[in-house]
Amino acid sequence: MPQTTPKLNAFPVFMRVEGRPVVIVGGGEEALAKARLIAQSSADIRIVAEMVAPDLLAWIAANEVSHIAGPYETSRLEGAALVFAASGEEELDRRVVSDARRLGILVNAVDRPELCDFFTPALVNRAPVAIAVGTEGAGPVLAQMIRARIDWMLSPSLGSLASLAASLRGTAESLLPKGNARRRFWRDFFTGAPARAAEAGRVAEAHDKAIDLLLSGAKTGGHIALVGAGPGAEDLLTLRAQRLLMEADAILYDALVPEPVVAMGRRDAERISVGKRKGCHSKTQAEINALLVRLGRAGKRVVRLKSGDPLVFGRAGEEMAALRDAGISYEVVPGVTAAFAAAADFELPLTLRGITSSMVFTTGHDLKGSTLPDWARLAVSGATVAVYMGRSVAAEVAERLIAAGLSPDTAVAVVENASLSGRRRFHGTLADLPSLEQRIDLSGPVMTIIGDAVAGANFAGSEPLAGRRSAMPTSVGTMPTDA
Ligand code: SAH
Numbered sequence: 001m002p003q004t005t006p007k008l009n010a011f012p013v014f015m016r017v018e019g020r021p022v023v024i025v026g027g028g029e030e031a032l033a034k035a036r037l038i039a040q041s042s043a044d045i046r047i048v049a050e051m052v053a054p055d056l057l058a059w060i061a062a063n064e065v066s067h068i069a070g071p072y073e074t075s076r077l078e079g080a081a082l083v084f085a086a087s088g089e090e091e092l093d094r095r096v097v098s099d100a101r102r103l104g105i106l107v108n109a110v111d112r113p114e115l116c117d118f119f120t121p122a123l124v125n126r127a128p129v130a131i132a133v134g135t136e137g138a139g140p141v142l143a144q145m146i147r148a149r150i151d152w153m154l155s156p157s158l159g160s161l162a163s164l165a166a167s168l169r170g171t172a173e174s175l176l177p178k179g180n181a182r183r184r185f186w187r188d189f190f191t192g193a194p195a196r197a198a199e200a201g202r203v204a205e206a207h208d209k210a211i212d213l214l215l216s217g218a219k220t221g222g223h224i225a226l227v228g229a230g231p232g233a234e235d236l237l238t239l240r241a242q243r244l245l246m247e248a249d250a251i252l253y254d255a256l257v258p259e260p261v262v263a264m265g266r267r268d269a270e271r272i273s274v275g276k277r278k279g280c281h282s283k284t285q286a287e288i289n290a291l292l293v294r295l296g297r298a299g300k301r302v303v304r305l306k307s308g309d310p311l312v313f314g315r316a317g318e319e320m321a322a323l324r325d326a327g328i329s330y331e332v333v334p335g336v337t338a339a340f341a342a343a344a345d346f347e348l349p350l351t352l353r354g355i356t357s358s359m360v361f362t363t364g365h366d367l368k369g370s371t372l373p374d375w376a377r378l379a380v381s382g383a384t385v386a387v388y389m390g391r392s393v394a395a396e397v398a399e400r401l402i403a404a405g406l407s408p409d410t411a412v413a414v415v416e417n418a419s420l421s422g423r424r425r426f427h428g429t430l431a432d433l434p435s436l437e438q439r440i441d442l443s444g445p446v447m448t449i450i451g452d453a454v455a456g457a458n459f460a461g462s463e464p465l466a467g468r469r470s471a472m473p474t475s476v477g478t479m480p481t482d483a
Contacts, residue, residue, distance in 0.1 A: 010119055010136045017043035017081050025072055025096045026086030027052035030110040032059055034084045039063055040125050048076045049087070074099040082118075085109040113137040122147035126159035128166065152239055161198040161206065165189060168210055175214050188213055191247040191301065192223065196331065222296035224323055225303050226310040228335015229257045233419040236336045237261060241303075244333065245269075248303040250295050252288070256307035256445055258420070265303065285315055289322035296328035307445075309337040312361055313388050337361070339386035342415035342447035345423055348457035350384050356453045358383040364393040380405045384451035391446045395434035401450070402430060411454035414465060417444035427457070428465025435466045 022038050024031050027049030035056070038045055045065040052060070052067065060067045068076060072092060077083055083105050085096035097115045100107035109115035113136075121132030122143035131150050133143045155161075165186070176182045189195065189210055197206035225244045230236035237245075245251065245265040252272045253262050262271060272291070275282025283291070295302045306314040310332055323330045339361060343350050350359050360375040364387045379385045379401055387397060402408050408431035417423040422444065428435075430450060436442075 008136070010134060012121070012132055012134055014130065014132075015081065017041050019044055020081040021046050021079055022082045022084070023048060023077055023080040024084040024086055025049065025076070025092070026084070026088060026110070027056055028086075028088050029053065029055070030088060031084070031086040032056040034086050034108075034110065034120070035059065035063075035065065037120055037123065038082075038084075039065070040123060040127075043081065046076075046080075048072055072096065074103075077103055077105060080105050083107040085112075085115070124151045124154065126154060126156075126162065129154075129158055129162045153243075155195075155199055155243065157195075157198040157201070160203055161190065161195055164194065164198065164203065164206055164210065168207075168214070172214060185213060193329065196223070221329060222298060222300045222302060224292055224296055224319075224328060224330040225301075225333055226314075226316050226319060226330065227303050227305050227333040228309040228337075229253070229261050229305045229307055230336040231308055231338050231341035231419040232256075232258050232261070232417065233341075234258075234260050234264065236341065236419055237264065238333060238335065240333050241335065244301075244303050245305075247301055249300040250302045251305060252291065252302065253305040254307055255282075257305050262305065285318055289319055292319060293322055293326040293328060296323065296326065296330075306335070307338070308341075309335045312337045312339075313363060336419075338388065338418055338445065338447045339449065341418040342386075342413070342449060343457075345415050345418050346413050346425060346449075346454075346457040346459075346462070348413055348449060349453055350386075350449075352453040352456050355456070356382045356384050356451060360385045361388065362386070363388050364390040364397040376401060376404050379450065382452060384449065384453045387448040387450065390448045391436055391439075391442065394436035394448065397448075397450075398430050398433035406430060406450075410450060410452065411457075412465065413449045413454050413457055413462075414446060415449075416442045416446045418447055420444070425462035426465040427459045427462045432464075432466035 020043055022043040023046045024034050024038070025048045027047070031047060031049065032053070032055055035045055035047060036059070046068060047056070047060060047065060048068045050069060050071055052069070077096070077100055083096065083100040085093035085107060087093055087096070093109050093112065094115070097107050097109050106117040108118055108120060113119070119134055119137055121134045122140070124131040124147055133146045133150070135143045172182060172185060176185055192213065193209040194206045194213065197209050227241045227244055228238070229241065242264060248265055248269045250270040250272060251262060251265045252274050255273070255275050265271065273282065274288050292302065292304060304319065306316065308314070310316045311334070316332065320330065339350070351357050358378060360378050360383050362375045362385060375385065390397060408429060410430040412428050412430055412433050414426040414436060415423060424442070433448070436446070436448070
């Protein structure tokens with residue numbers, strides 16, 4: 001037997017309600033919920049209720065909708081596009097339903113699916129774009145869950161972009177031949193420069209970019225997004241990063257970006273590993289810059305994925321300079337930097353009221369010279385220090401900080417593979433830190449955090465750094481709470 005798709009018993013349509021009356025009979029919570037839903041449209045809402053709850057009354061006043069404060073009569077429904085029986089009184093709701101049907105008006109009775117001509121959807125509103133989710137009354141919670149997922153997938157600016165598209169449709173049809181050229185124009189319109197301008201709230205610029213696109217026969221320049229991939233966990237990617245990944249023609253990624261994050265990109269996108277793991281550079285920085293410029297010139301939409309935040313030890317400065325020099329459009333999308341992910345894994349306050357109010361991002365690789373770098377002085381005066389790429393210089397960092405006057409008892413937290421399921425956490429003191437260099441059991445990226453605020457972390461379940469039982473740093477209970 002051929003497999004058939006189950007049939008819908010309620011078919012979704014979009015009903016024109018602009019300026020037309022929608023009557024809600026009822027004065028309580030249910031009436032308010034329906035009124036709020038319908039108020040997302042330009043319908044003329046009329047609430048019929050003798051007694052009205054204070055919340056609904058306040059809403060009616062704030063939204064300037066009409067309230068008919070008399071008893072219900074059939075005549076209240078005349079001319080309505082839709083009717084809601086939301087009184088909560090069974091007898092009255094039934095009467096409203098039968099009156100509406102007699103007048104040929106579609107009616108919905110709240111919480112009584114058997115009396116409904118139609119169901120109301122969970123709604124994602126990006127007017128003029130609407131996504132309505134229906135379950136034929138099977139599960140309002142399910143509908144809301146789906147609604148929430150769709151809502152975060154779609155840019156908040158989609159509505160203004162869609163309105164702009166509607167205003168340009170005629171022009172596009174007259175300038176571009178039907179078929180590929182027109183399709184390509186709309187694809188570039190919805191993902192290229194006009195979309196980016198709309199996303200930033202610059203509607204006039206979006207319009208100008210769209211006109212440029214139309215006049216150039218929809219041949220756009222490329223665009224490079226320098227995107228922070230976060231510390232490794234897929235769900236620490238930003239929504240913007242995910243959206244750009246879905247639209248990318250090419251994805252360039254560093255060795256530290258895990259495969260599942262790269263895999264979130266568009267299926268047919270070109271994926272290019274540009275390596276950069278310590279000691280084995282698969283491409284030089286100059287080669288990466290040149291590749292970005294080449295892809296940009298070829299009109300590609302490129303996502304340059306960097307671990308953590310692209311502007312923190314990510315060589316973004318060099319890539320941006322190359323793109324600027326070549327006149328290629330680019331943007332930067334921030335990500336969760338490793339220090340923040342490591343701090344979260346340790347429940348470690350990076351600033352702590354009364355203890356420390358500044359923090360330093362450093363590599364430790366600048367300790368080679370004879371003068372103490374500024375950050376070491378900041379550490380001595382109480383800043384929290386996050387050391388990136390610090391495993392191979394752990395001994396030097398500890399020695400120099402102690403020589404500069406920082407107590408060997410200062411608390412230290414180390415996280416390998418922060419945010420990832422295989423993460424490991426270590427605690428100890430500055431005196432223990434040199435042992436990090438000898439730990440051959442650590443193969444993932446390692447973040448070291450040093451400072452008095454580290455003592456406010458939750459050390460439960462973490463391992464001693466030096467391999468022996470080192471004293472736990474000052475107990476959390478004695479620390480003031482962070483503001
Ligand atoms: N741009 C990145 C840093 C790149 S430098 C960011 O903002 O996080 C690479 C260093 O970052 C690694 O040597 C390590 O110190 C740190 N790092 C990156 N991911 C990490 C992770 N998941 N856990 C711990 N440290 C990490």
